[in-house]
Each structure stands twice: as structure tokens, then as C-alpha cells.
Amino acid sequence: MDQHYEPELLTPADLDDMLIDLPEEGRFEVGRRMFEDPAVFDLEMRHIFESTWIYVCHESQVPDPHDYFAGRIGLNKVLITRNGEGELKGFLNSCTHRGLQLTTAKKGNKKNFMCPFHGWVFNSDGVCAVDSHADGAYSDSFDQQGHNLVSVAKLESYRGFVFASLSADVPTLTEFLGGAAIALDMFADQSEEGLEVLKGEIRYSSRANWKTQLENIDGYHFFPTHMSYIGLIQKRMEEDNPTVQTIDATAMASMPGGAYEFENGHCMNWTFMPNGDERPLGFQREQIEKQFGAEKSRWMIDHVRNAIIYPSVLFMDQSSSTIRLVHPVSATESLIEIYCLAPKGEPAEARERRIRQYEDFLGPAGLATTDDQSLFEACQRGVMSSQIPMMHGYGRGVERIKPGTDSAGKAVGIDAMTHSDINDEAMIHGSYRVWKEMMAKGLAS
Ligand code: FES
Numbered sequence: 215m216d217q218h219y220e221p222e223l224l225t226p227a228d229l230d231d232m233l234i235d236l237p238e239e240g241r242f243e244v245g246r247r248m249f250e251d252p253a254v255f256d257l258e259m260r261h262i263f264e265s266t267w268i269y270v271c272h273e274s275q276v277p278d279p280h281d282y283f284a285g286r287i288g289l290n291k292v293l294i295t296r297n298g299e300g301e302l303k304g305f306l307n308s309c310t311h312r313g314l315q316l317t318t319a320k321k322g323n324k325k326n327f328m329c330p331f332h333g334w335v336f337n338s339d340g341v342c343a344v345d346s347h348a349d350g351a352y353s354d355s356f357d358q359q360g361h362n363l364v365s366v367a368k369l370e371s372y373r374g375f376v377f378a379s380l381s382a383d384v385p386t387l388t389e390f391l392g393g394a395a396i397a398l399d400m401f402a403d404q405s406e407e408g409l410e411v412l413k414g415e416i417r418y419s420s421r422a423n424w425k426t427q428l429e430n431i432d433g434y435h436f437f438p439t440h441m442s443y444i445g446l447i448q449k450r451m452e453e454d455n456p457t458v459q460t461i462d463a464t465a466m467a468s469m470p471g472g473a474y475e476f477e478n479g480h481c482m483n484w485t486f487m488p489n490g491d492e493r494p495l496g497f498q499r500e501q502i503e504k505q506f507g508a509e510k511s512r513w514m515i516d517h518v519r520n521a522i523i524y525p526s527v528l529f530m531d532q533s534s535s536t537i538r539l540v541h542p543v544s545a546t547e548s549l550i551e552i553y554c555l556a557p558k559g560e561p562a563e564a565r566e567r568r569i570r571q572y573e574d575f576l577g578p579a580g581l582a583t584t585d586d587q588s589l590f591e592a593c594q595r596g597v598m599s600s601q602i603p604m605m606h607g608y609g610r611g612v613e614r615i616k617p618g619t620d621s622a623g624k625a626v627g628i629d630a631m632t633h634s635d636i637n638d639e640a641m642i643h644g645s646y647r648v649w650k651e652m653m654a655k656g657l658a659s
């Protein structure tokens with residue numbers, strides 16, 4: 215599914231110039247160019263976003279026959295539907311007549327999509343129902359071409375999380391997720407009834423490159439960036455009946471924690487929280503411990519966890535539980551969508567806690583995500599106004615990366631390539647190595 219014109223060519227030497235990856239010399243640096251050059255961005259869309267699995271939606275967002283969800287894969291608008299038999303289908307959200315975006319609604323239920331321009335009709339199987347011969351206006355040749363919606367090359371669901379690929383040349387979704395699948399398992403295991411995405415998604419645009427958005431999981435930034443939020447948590451903890459019960463992030467720096475790199479650029483961090491009972495899942499501690507044992511339930515309830523499934527999504531089980539999709543728009547702009555994920559059938563107090571924590575940390579008037587956003591945009595402005603080619607922003611911890619999984623992770627079967635400190639930046643290195651591999655493979659093709 216190659217639909218691009220040839221972008222300005224980059225060379226393998228350009229890629230080498232953009233990533234200094236010399237851990238034996240204590241160096242890991244990235245080039246500013248990869249955050250602002252439209253030619254780099256074009257190749258990223260083609261050789262990264264259109265060449266791998268991209269998370270699109272959760273099955274709970276399309277539960278019934280003929281439900282649909284409009285998502286994105288890089289710059290491509292896509293449509294996930296359930297057909298009349300309840301099977302998941304994926305298409306480009308583009309009328310095969312003149313290309314019009316078939317639905318601008320985010321989700322809904324439709325047996326048929328009628329294009330508002332000339333009235334062509336497509337069913338939830340993507341089949342075009344237009345009678346092109348009705349008035350004899352179209353040629354035989356036109357009729358023979360077929361005008362169904364264009365299917366995505368691959369579509370798979372892992373425990374309810376729906377991913378699609380525009381390239382058929384990808385491993386299975388399970389192989390792609392590799393060891394990082396455990397991040398999704400620790401969500402999915404929270405309810406035997408399954409998970410549901412709650413109403414009230416958050417959507418905003420950001421004047422910053424998609425990679426800046428994606429990397430929002432280093433513990434290193436937490437205290438300087440979120441000082442005002444931490445001050446508020448401290449204040450709330452002194453109150454008898456605070457407006458929102460929050461996780462005790464004030465103690466984060468002194469708590470056990472860590473970070474793992476997995477294959478294909480995925481990674482995950484974790485920190486122990488001393489007040490896990492204040493988290494929504496804390497309301498079900500007894501049942502979770504009975505079902506999963508002490509070790510795994512500690513991971514599910516008392517550890518906050520943030521995972522990147524490269525290159526497009528963050529699964530964050532921390533203040534509430536959220537899916538954060540990062541959609542690239544241009545070299546200097548992104549579109550972010552955040553969804554709150556919850557175990558179906560959880561107690562009412564837990565559901566209320568989950569929603570309050572979601573609003574409190576992540577909402578448009580939230581207290582923490584806004585900090586991150588303003589600094590991402592400031593990063594972008596700094597990148598674009600500087601002549602210095604390389605950034606030293608990823609070197610922290612380069613000499614203390616250890617192979618495999620630490621003892622805390624081994625206890626619950628985490629199978630990582632490396633582990634490092636949560637306050638280091640080493641967990642991001644794999645993403646950049648995959649970035650370079652995919653770009654180089656693309657240049658060679
Ligand atoms: S563009 Fe869809 S019917 Fe013409």
C-alpha cells in the first residue's frame with residue numbers, strides 16, 4: 215500500500231549523523247534534525263507508521279455489529295468496523311470515488327456509510343453498493359475495477375486492544391508486542407468481564423514533534439516539571455477529606471522502581487506507590503490477590519506502570535488508567551487522544567476514583583499533563599531556533615544499563631532486553647535504534 219510520492223531523499227549517512235549510539239564510549243545523542251525536518255517526517259510516515267502495527271482502538275469502542283470507530287495510522291484516516299457477523303474490519307476512511315473522508319464522526323453505529331458528496335454507499339464490510347450501471351453513465355471497464363473500501367493490510371486484536379498495519383510485511387501482533395505484551399496483560403487481567411473505554415476522551419493538538427510526545431515516561435522529569443502538582447499532593451495528604459485522593463508521587467524518588475526495554479522499540483517503567491489502596495484497583499485488592507497471588511497483584515495495584523508501544527501509543531496505569539495515542543501531523547505538530555480505560559464491573563467507588571484521578575492528572579484543566587505539554591512545545595521551539603546539531607537529552611544512565619530483567623520483574627515473568635533506573639533515559643534508546651533501523655530499511659528499499 216504505497217501511496218506516496220518520492221520525498222526528498224535522505225541518505226544512510228544522514229541517518230548516521232542523526233543518531234550517535236556509542237554506549238561503549240558512554241554516548242547516546244540524537245539529532246535535532248529528526249524533530250523538525252519535513253523530509254525526515256515524510257520518511258517516518260512511510261517507513262515507520264505505514265510499515266508497522268499501530269494501535270487504533272479498544273474493542274469496547276466497537277462492541278456491537280455495525281459499530282465503527284474512526285482512527286488514524288500516521289497521516290491516514292482509517293475506519294474500524296464490526297460487520298453484521300460481529301467480525302472486526304479495517305479500511306482506509308476514504309471514499310473510492312473522489313477520496314472524501316467517509317465519516318468525520320469519531321464513532322457510531324451504521325450498517326451503511328453514505329458518502330455525502332455523490333451518495334456512494336459502503337456497508338460495514340466495506341462493500342460498495344453503488345449501482346454504477348444504473349443510468350449507463352459508467353463504462354464496462356469502470357465496473358470491472360471494483361470500488362470497495364480499501365482494507366488495511368493487517369488487523370489483529372490482542373486481548374481487546376486493536377492494532378492495524380498498512381503493510382502486510384509485519385510479524386504477527388503477538389510477535390510485534392513481544393515482552394511488552396505484559397503491559398497490556400496487566401490491564402486486561404484486571405477484570406474477567408473485560409475492559410471498557412469510558413466516555414470523555416481528551417483530544418488536543420500540540421506544536422511539538424510526535425517523538426517528543428511519545429517519550430513522556432522518564433522519571434527524570436517528574437519532580438522539576440511537576441513541582442506545583444507535587445505541592446498540591448502534599449497539601450491534600452494533610453487534609454482529612456481531600457477533593458481527590460491521589461497516588462503519593464511525592465515519595466517517588468525514594469521508592470523502588472525501574473525501567474525495561476523490549477524488542478521493537480517498546481519499553482515500560484514502574485515505581486512502587488506507598489498508598490496503592492487509594493488507586494481504583496485498590497478497592498479490589500482482596501479479590502486480585504486471591505486470583506493472581508501477592509507478587510503479581512503488587513505489580514497491578516501498588517506499582518504505577520507506563521509503557522510505550524512504539525511508535526504510536528502509551529499505556530499508562532498510574533493516576534487513573536489511560537491510553538494515550540500520539541498522532542503525527544507534521545514535523546512540528548502532533549494530535550493527542552487520551553482515553554480512560556477501566557475494568558468492567560468495578561465497584562462504583564472505584565469507578566468514581568478512576569474518573570476523578572483521570573480528570574485531575576490528565577484533563578484539559580488537569581494538573582500534570584498541561585505541565586508536560588507546555589514544555590514539549592518549548593522543546594520544539596528551542597530545537598527549531600538552534601544551530602547545534604545534536605542533543606544530549608538521552609544519555610543519562612548510558613553506562614548503567616544492565617542486560618535482561620531485574621529480580622522484581624523476573625518475579626512476574628517480565629522478559630526484557632535490558633533494565634535500567636526509572637530516573638534514567640536508557641529505556642528510550644531502543645526506540646531510537648528501531649527508528650534508525652526502520653528508516654535505513656526504508657531507504658534501502
Ligand atoms: S466522493 Fe464519495 S461519492 Fe463522490
Ligand SMILES: [Fe+2]
Binds near residue numbers: 430439440582586
Ligand atoms: Fe510529566
